[in-house]
Amino acid sequence: MGRGDLTNAQWERLKPLLPPVSTKGRRPRDRRQVFDGIWWRVRTGSPWRDVPERYGPWETLHSVFRRWQIGGTWSRILKRLHVKADADGTIEWEVSVDSTVCRAHQHAAGARKRRSGDTDSSDGDSLATEPDDHALGRSRGGLTTKLHLAVAASMQVLAVVVTAGQRADGPLFTEVMDRIRVARIGGGHPRTRPDHVIADRAYSSRKNRAYLRTRHIPHTIPEKRDQTGHRLRRGSAGGRPPTFDRERYKRRHKIECRIGLLKHARGVATRYDKLAVRYEATIQLTLIRQSL
Template sequence: MRSTGSRYRVFTDEQWQRIEPLLPSNQGRRGHPFGEHRRVVEGIAYRYRTGIPWRDLPREQFGPWQTVWKRHRRYAADGTWDRVLTQVLAEADAAGMIDWAVSVDATIARAHQHATNTTRPDQDTGAGANHKKLPLTEVEPPGHGIGRSRGGLTTKIHHAVDGRGRPLATIVTGGQRNDGAVLAQVLAEIHVPRPGPGAARTRPEAVIADRAYATGVIRTELRRRRIRAVIPDKKDQIAARQRRGSRGGRPPAFDGQAYRGRNVVERYFALAKQWRGLATRYDKLAITYRAAVTICAILTWLRA
């Protein structure tokens, strides 16, 4: 393999050695294994880090841009990056590195005009681009995960991160989707296998979230799953309870000290959006955009 310069590299040699065995190596044309595997994967990450068009990828560093794009498209559709992240999370959990006080939130990414020049049906875009638990076929959500919000045509990335701000689960929806309405989907995507026998871990110890998630439905669901809710009440809920006096009931328990740790999810969003191809969505397909978000999550864990 021709070595790419350090300026173009995203993965260190040690990080690449950890993920290379997890990537498909013989799923190209029949009888032909993928060539120059690292070179192509580095090209995928470089494209999203810089936000350049696929056609502008330096050929001398990454080879034909068509090869890089097709590999990314294939891995996005068959769930390759989800499987890599799952394995990295399993290794981290076995080493006791995951803090299970989970913070959840969402961030908006403006959709570039190159991402929006497709036919989008006028229907809910909240189906999500996640296909990890489905057969390994392409699952593209209605409207390609783009919706019209206050900022125009946007995509929303919903994340659950551990207590140190490292991502555990990702859902991509249209920008108009309510954060709280997607929480159940986000928590359902937390799936960390255990080494050896035993069911995968899917239940956090606590969910820390802002007032957008302060609904009775969410609190009831977290209580049913025996997950501690660290969510402040909305101001109108507090006022309504005070107006009712003794009939208003007790306010839900709230751990203010634990809530101070919620900013880890905001810090992760700031880190992820240093990749220009994530801060602005250029992808027409939600599954390819979400795959790039997953690659960034994998790198975050590898660096840990």
């Protein structure tokens, strides 16, 4: 077992979550070896061709990673881990929302522009969900991608939205919140509503606060200074100031810690994937590995 590979206990937790093995064609490679090889590439940020030979042919690892991304396998495994964690009562539903910018390597650029009806001719991958800009933005720091996250107080990442690095945080708030969806064992409506939401001033807007009120979600979001001044100038028409619990707001540090842990994987901290859907699968794989 190499450094970073799954332990026996971790493999026993992961094995039941993997898709069934096909009985047709050649006998598939050892799945534990394949998973460890894919994780080695994500953990180190190395090119696929540099994955050590002990994990098997790099073409096989890349093919499995891509095929499971196309079929939604990585997403399903992560969701099943959330379902189990919620059933065990380990998810604390106080959710913090924030974003982080990840530098994009020059190798992440160069994907062709998507046109209507385009598919990836190499594997039939529908690019309908691939953004036109491939979630790449250019600033003084170069190419960047931004991750918008919703993190539970128990450190589970419940939602991720990948955008170009120059996108503002506030307008993406509702999209991040709408992606929180944890199914329940035995059926029924999935849980989508946190007990409380914490966010910084970047998310302070009338639209976001109205969204939370509509869903009856209490929140702790500090008011921007210009918004405070505008409200005061309007007098009684400006309404009451939003409530703000300074002690509860201190617990927002958990999302900062979780972002730091996520970026321990160099394939996440620096984006090497040309397609945003591939990069999102890289993030999902990292969250799976860190949840085992």
